[in-house]
Amino acid sequence: MSYSRTKTHIDVPAVGVPPGLFGPWKAAFLWISHSEAFMREGVRKYGQSGTTFKISTPARWIVFITNRDIMREIKNDSDALSFHAASQERLSAKYIFSQDLYVNPYHLDLISKKLTQKLTTVIPEVLEEITMAFEENVKIGSEWTAIDNYNIMLKSISRTTSKIFVGLPLCRKQDYLDKVVKFATLASKGGQTIDMFPNILKPVASWFVMDNGAAMRKIMDDVGPIFVERKRMMEEWGDDWTDRPNDAVQWILELAPPNSSIESMCVRIMFLSFAAIHTSSMSITQVLLDLGAHPEFQEPLKEEIESVLQEFGGWSKQALTKMKKLDSCMRESQRMNGVVIASVMRKAMTSQTLSDGTFLPKGTWVIVPTSALHHSEILYENPLEFDPFRYSRMREQPGHEAKHQLVSVDENNLGFGIGNHACPGRFFAANELKILLAYIVCNYEFKIPTNERPTNEFYGISCIPDVKTPLLFRERPGRDESPVHFFK
Numbered sequence: 001m002s003y004s005r006t007k008t009h010i011d012v013p014a015v016g017v018p019p020g021l022f023g024p025w026k027a028a029f030l031w032i033s034h035s036e037a038f039m040r041e042g043v044r045k046y047g048q049s050g051t052t053f054k055i056s057t058p059a060r061w062i063v064f065i066t067n068r069d070i071m072r073e074i075k076n077d078s079d080a081l082s083f084h085a086a087s088q089e090r091l092s093a094k095y096i097f098s099q100d101l102y103v104n105p106y107h108l109d110l111i112s113k114k115l116t117q118k119l120t121t122v123i124p125e126v127l128e129e130i131t132m133a134f135e136e137n138v139k140i141g142s143e144w145t146a147i148d149n150y151n152i153m154l155k156s157i158s159r160t161t162s163k164i165f166v167g168l169p170l171c172r173k174q175d176y177l178d179k180v181v182k183f184a185t186l187a188s189k190g191g192q193t194i195d196m197f198p199n200i201l202k203p204v205a206s207w208f209v210m211d212n213g214a215a216m217r218k219i220m221d222d223v224g225p226i227f228v229e230r231k232r233m234m235e236e237w238g239d240d241w242t243d244r245p246n247d248a249v250q251w252i253l254e255l256a257p258p259n260s261s262i263e264s265m266c267v268r269i270m271f272l273s274f275a276a277i278h279t280s281s282m283s284i285t286q287v288l289l290d291l292g293a294h295p296e297f298q299e300p301l302k303e304e305i306e307s308v309l310q311e312f313g314g315w316s317k318q319a320l321t322k323m324k325k326l327d328s329c330m331r332e333s334q335r336m337n338g339v340v341i342a343s344v345m346r347k348a349m350t351s352q353t354l355s356d357g358t359f360l361p362k363g364t365w366v367i368v369p370t371s372a373l374h375h376s377e378i379l380y381e382n383p384l385e386f387d388p389f390r391y392s393r394m395r396e397q398p399g400h401e402a403k404h405q406l407v408s409v410d411e412n413n414l415g416f417g418i419g420n421h422a423c424p425g426r427f428f429a430a431n432e433l434k435i436l437l438a439y440i441v442c443n444y445e446f447k448i449p450t451n452e453r454p455t456n457e458f459y460g461i462s463c464i465p466d467v468k469t470p471l472l473f474r475e476r477p478g479r480d481e482s483p484v485h486f487f488k
């Protein structure tokens with residue numbers, strides 16, 4: 001038997017471990033709220049040399065990769081180094097959703113082959129719903145008015161995303177949206193919390209954390225009947241049903257294995273909602289905080305948006321792609337305040353050695369310290385400065401016109417991950433969020449009352465924007481003349 005098969009020690013430097021016998025245990029609990037500080041320390045110490053380091057977390061030690069060559073080596077996962085194995089453990093998918101998600105992940109085809117391919121037809125629906133949702137949830141006149149930023153974003157995004165997932169009229173029922181948001185909030189923290197327990201205690205922990213599945217059952221009560229009715233229509237009309245809805249319920253019915261239960265199809269809607277709603281709401285909340293702390297960048301964005309809308313005669317996928325400053329601003333916000341502070345998570349399914357000599361015993365997790373790298377001079381000049389047009393300037397270089405976009409994934413920008421598990425929903429999210437931001441910027445001015453950007457909180461690898469500081473909004477004079485209204 002080779003040495004590598006029996007060795008279990010991860011022989012790389014540890015970060016964040018206080019001195020003393022119980023140091024690694026203390027570090028594991030400190031990780032929950034100090035994760036970002038630990039990763040920054042690791043990147044400061046080992047980032048320049050591109051060496052790996054490890055951090056103790058409640059569930060396991062995790063090995064952090066700072067070297068681009070190794071990132072390229074691990075980015076396309078394999079049977080030996082698996083994204084899904086790590087992901088289902090981190091989300092506690094078995095307890096919160098269903099193991100079925102990973103047995104047949106057809107929702108990935110749904111996102112890439114249906115949602116993304118149909119963006120051209122989805123965009124007008126997003127435009128209608130998101131602007132209506134925003135206006136119905138705020139009351140802003142010519143005086144500065146305090147707005148509950150995160151809550152409004154959550155309401156607008158959950159309704160718009162649900163329109164594409166479950167259609168009308170359910171997407172406009174606030175009661176349903178509240179249930180979806182409640183479930184996703186529980187699932188997001190709950191998954192990481194359950195993962196901290198030993199396997200034997202996980203079922204009990206999940207019972208408490210997830211309220212014995214109550215939140216999920218309430219959503220099924222609403223979504224289940226839609227599946228039943230659609231199935232009936234499909235059976236009745238067959239191929240003659242030409243104007244069938246263009247939403248995730250329909251796409252699931254087309255992609256799910258025959259005889260899938262209504263319950264299992266509802267779980268896909270919940271998983272999609274979980275993956276889409278909080279990530280997108282937090283991202284747009286962060287952009288508004290960034291631009292609220294730097295109102296001077298709002299006018300140049302407005303000028304670009306209005307001129308592109310005039311040029312293209314309205315909103316379209318092409319017009320949104322042409323809004324380079326808007327795209328750059330959102331990518332810069334994601335660089336500094338991304339919703340995850342580590343990505344490209346993989347679990348070693350066999351003991352193996354990376355090409356820099358790092359030995360990974362079977363079961364070890366590796367991950368990239370995304371946020372710490374994004375904030376380091378290894379990748380960026382003036383990394384601590386919010387420079388919204390950083391990427392649009394980069395795109396002015398010959399040969400770089402199509403690079404550095406919000407949806408481009410590479411080793412310099414890891415907010416959506418990289419490789420074959422990079423976020424498949426990013427094309428939809430980018431368009432949805434651009435429409436909302438463009439609409440806000442052309443209609444309103446906004447600022448942070450204190451002029452100081454509030455700081456984020458961290459829970460493991462999640463980055464949570466400040467939800468307490470309100471934003472002050474007021475209408476732009478003459479907003480009704482903006483092309484954002486002509487081209488609806």
Ligand code: HEM
Pocket residue numbers: 107108111115272275276277279280283339340342343344345415416417418420421422423424425426428429430
């Ligand atoms: C701004 C919004 C979003 C952000 C920041 C985001 C971020 C991410 C990240 C970081 C990953 C993991 C990649 C890795 O670690 O390598 C991921 C995976 C994923 N995302 Fe997103 N996401 C967003 C929106 C969405 C939307 C709208 C959907 C669905 C329509 C979606 C569906 C997924 C799915 C299904 C995965 C797992 C991919 C797989 O199993 O291969 N995401 N996302």
